[in-house]
Amino acid sequence: MAATGSLFDDFSDLVRARRTSMMVDKEREVPAEVVAELCGLATWAPNHKKTWPWRFALFSGDGRARLGETMSADMTSADFGDDVKRAKTRTKYLRTPATLVVGVAAHDNEMLHRENRDAVAAGIQNILLGATTLGLATFWSTPALTQPPGVLELCEFDPTDRIVGVIYLGWAAGDCPVPERPQLQIAHITD
Secondary structure: OOOHHHHHHHHHHHHHHEEEEEOOOOOOOOOOOOHHHHHHHOOOOOOOOOOOOOOEEEEEHHHHHHHHHHHHHHHHHHHOHHHHHHHHHHHHHOOOEEEEEEEEEEOHHHHHHHHHHHHHHHHHHHHHHHHHHHHEEEEEEOOOOOOOHHHHHOOOOOOOEEEEEEEEEEOOOOOOOOOOOOOOOOOOOEE
């Protein structure tokens, strides 16, 4: 019997409605209070040992350019990328009105370190789904560097933290096509 019920159906619709997009109204700000609510949703993701590993830093206005300059400087210090990639990095965070850097706290225990990252990734999905319900477009990006010292300091994260994602946020300004999904394959072992 297939799963049915209004809550499941509503949730399924929400998951299928979420799109990765930067088609946004660039003039309409995303209030910090809205982003704080979304970050609150992230903290409800499973966190096996209750380590509360989430770290958040919101950039808007001129702060987005400051993030780009700092990441570019960290890339130069790490000898990562070329001049073209660094120049692109300096302006890329201006694509949407808000840019959320999501980090994870390090842990001395390797298993808990990996579980912390998993918890943060699950939390990011909560943010993306919550944003969809509000009419926000989102784009989850992997940063050029996951432990850039200048960016970590700018975000007020600990030097041992790592960045899991950079989330672009803005009020949706168009529809995106539904991407194709591969055939679902599930191994079913009964004995």
